[in-house]
Amino acid sequence: MPNHARPTLRIAAAALSLLTLAACKSEPELALDPLKVERGRTLYTGCAACHDNRRRETLVGPHLVHVIDRKAGQVSGYDYSDAMRKSRLTWTPENLRRFIEDPQGFLPGTNMAIDGLKPQDAAAITDYLLSRE
Numbered sequence: 758m759p760n761h762a763r764p765t766l767r768i769a770a771a772a773l774s775l776l777t778l779a780a781c782k783s784e785p786e787l788a789l790d791p792l793k794v795e796r797g798r799t800l801y802t803g804c805a806a807c808h809d810n811r812r813r814e815t816l817v818g819p820h821l822v823h824v825i826d827r828k829a830g831q832v833s834g835y836d837y838s839d840a841m842r843k844s845r846l847t848w849t850p851e852n853l854r855r856f857i858e859d860p861q862g863f864l865p866g867t868n869m870a871i872d873g874l875k876p877q878d879a880a881a882i883t884d885y886l887l888s889r890e
């Protein structure tokens with residue numbers, strides 16, 4: 758290959774990595790506040806008794822691996838309440854936050870028997886789960 762082709766290649770490679778950097782900057786998770794995510798991670802220990810979010814294990818509740826934008830009531834083999842199975846909900850960050858703030862108020866008939874969380878705690882846990890997508 759003639760030598761003069763190389764600088765062009767190098768410039769193309771540099772341009773490509775700049776483009777990649779620019780694309781990464783627009784990823785939504787970079788907008789998450791790391792302190793809030795860290796707080797959410799700590800608060801998630803309260804959920805972890807019932808919800809695995811690493812190995813897709815079924816505990817008292819269904820696993821929450823990739824729960825963001827998952828359809829509600831869809832983990833196969835998990836015995837959901839009728840309310841959850843028929844809810845037709847998708848776990849957008851907004852729906853997730855509202856559900857854990859007030860499970861029975863948001864989805865009457867759910868089997869998830871916990872008191873609601875404070876709004877700022879529900880938001881932190883939601884950001885933590887978002888950061889794991």
Ligand code: HEC
Pocket residue numbers: 801803804805806807808817818819821824828829830831832836837838839840841842848853857866867868869870871874882
């Ligand atoms: C005492 C056990 C328990 C705790 C603690 C608990 N959950 Fe649940 N969760 C459940 C059960 C049981 C269900 C299934 C509800 C149903 O079928 O109505 C559920 C369902 C869910 C779902 C729906 C999942 C799906 O597949 O549709 C989400 C999301 C969820 N919980 C998030 C959380 C978060 C976040 C926390 C911590 C703030 C939490 N849960 C704490 C027991 C628990």
